[in-house]
Amino acid sequence: MKVTRADVARLAGVSSATVSNVLNENNKVKEETAVRVRAAIKELDYRPDMIARSMVMKKTMQIGIVLENISNPFFGDIVRGFESAANEKGYFVNICTGFNKLDDYFDNFIIRRLDGVFVTAIPYKFKIDKLYHLVDKGIKVIVSGNVGADFRKVSSIENNHIEAMHIAMQYLYDLGHRDIAYLSGLGRNLPYDLRSIGYREMVEKLNLPCKDSLLFDGKFPYSTDMMDGFHYANELLDSGRKFTAVICVNDLMALGAMKALKARGLRIPEDVSVMGFDGISYGQYWEPTLTSMSMDKIQFGKKAFELLYTNMSRGSTGYFQNDLELVEGQSTAKCR
Amino acid sequence: MKVTRADVARLAGVSSATVSNVLNENNKVKEETAVRVRAAIKELDYRPDMIARSMVMKKTMQIGIVLENISNPFFGDIVRGFESAANEKGYFVNICTGFNKLDDYFDNFIIRRLDGVFVTAIPYKFKIDKLYHLVDKGIKVIVSGNVGADFRKVSSIENNHIEAMHIAMQYLYDLGHRDIAYLSGLGRNLPYDLRSIGYREMVEKLNLPCKDSLLFDGKFPYSTDMMDGFHYANELLDSGRKFTAVICVNDLMALGAMKALKARGLRIPEDVSVMGFDGISYGQYWEPTLTSMSMDKIQFGKKAFELLYTNMSRGSTGYFQNDLELVEGQSTAKCR
């Protein structure tokens, strides 16, 4: 049988309300009685039931975090930062990772009355209306990767990928590269593909001869894993277009791309320079080590929770923009 | 205001019990009334509240999955398989990943009344008593990686890592290797380090000259990530001991180890053969591709859920042993 508050109350010779007051530490209870109650709690190994509590409090102290690829260590780190910050505030985190059916989670969030949700996934994976619907149902939301969101409804934390791409391009340009390919994985047709925007801005600004012939769009379902990098690099190679540097949408793709380039006998960085985004640690164990636009992912996760927490407790949405930093590896070098 | 069953009942001109009967499809309701009820549900955009339902049903339809390193794609795949199987049965999965404080989750599982838990983590990360305590509280448990568990209390799904290690050793032996190092990450002092057991059995059986001088134990907190492989490989190199092959506890460590070996000018596989366990896809993008004792991780996750499901619905624990298969890459070759 389940031990309830009533059992504790009976054993301690008090009412269940008194037990509540002891547990919720609003020191309304005389120390003498509190001691008796605590003893009873211990004796019965009683634990308050969160379900019943959620029922009346209208708070579940549960947060969902939705992401596409749990195996990408980039997200792994973000999750860690987010979760540890959430745990500190007493929240329990649901990690939801479904490669394609993210929408289904949203319905679940509603019927399970989550307090908040952190969605870090590219927007085509879900319907934005579904997201707003969460908000209508009283669930606070923070998004990342979704530039088009209505900031009055949801909080937002974004990486400044446009600026980061500018830095990357300028860096390669300064090394003498002119034929810089970009393997997007996403695509210029997707409005939230900020790196593509930054890329094209720099092609323009630096007056690169390739125009946008070296921008390789991704294809549905816009997967950006290692194997995709391998695939898109081969596409680049097969195109026969001239290039001396390759930027990839993320490190995972960059690592896969390097594999493809090497397989065709190209040396990195002697023949071709390669860069990624994210700064995942695996990049440092590759051969050669990967140059990347890097960031503090744990911190990013923490910050995301903070914004969500503010939203949950004060009801106000917020916005944060995160800057990336160039970390040089051995995968880039002067253009010969 | 929240839409409740009562609202629907009122609009449809029936009682809330009838609404329940419609929703739970126990066709006790005349089709004519059911139609009216469904119309009311749609009109009000009503959704049953899982919290209230959990309250009375004493089932939350929530399952926790506890793992140590979310970023290891090995676990990522297992989670995917597990989660998709769980979702099909209507369960919502909580992924819990904390590098060290796994115990805390267990308390949470109790007060949140999860129906079941899948723990795939090495046992020293949590107290086994805490695990049994879950069972006492009515939460069904399946473990993986914990050979010592009481099978009457918890279900279990294990990889046959002893056998797999035998296969790996025999394979290297047949290639002519005699000085085969094993970077355990865990350690022979940990009873659940099955690979170490298998290793020592084969050293004995094949009468390898190295005895166990080439078995490198891990150190607390027994992390087995890429950087650990790098670290332990350096330890091996620094020991000055002769070796022609290296087996690592998992692929991630093997990839890190390759980095260290190459950094000292050793060629793989010409100078040294390297093998891992798990068969993660990243291994196929490395240079050279990794030979590994591989397995179907998605299937493993599915199977884990099935066992848990049986446990939850019929109350009977179960056991499954999974076999690994040698997948050759370019990281192993004949010993010169």
Place this chain on the structure above:
DNA sequence: GTGAAAGCGCTAACAT
């Protein structure tokens, strides 16, 4: 076939 009512374990007025 449908409705009334009790109860799941808790919190939060409101009484005492």
Place this chain on the structure above:
DNA sequence: ATGTTAGCGCTTTCAC
């Protein structure tokens, strides 16, 4: 300072 009680939204007998 402590107890009583009315819900929270649902399921489930048990009547009708």
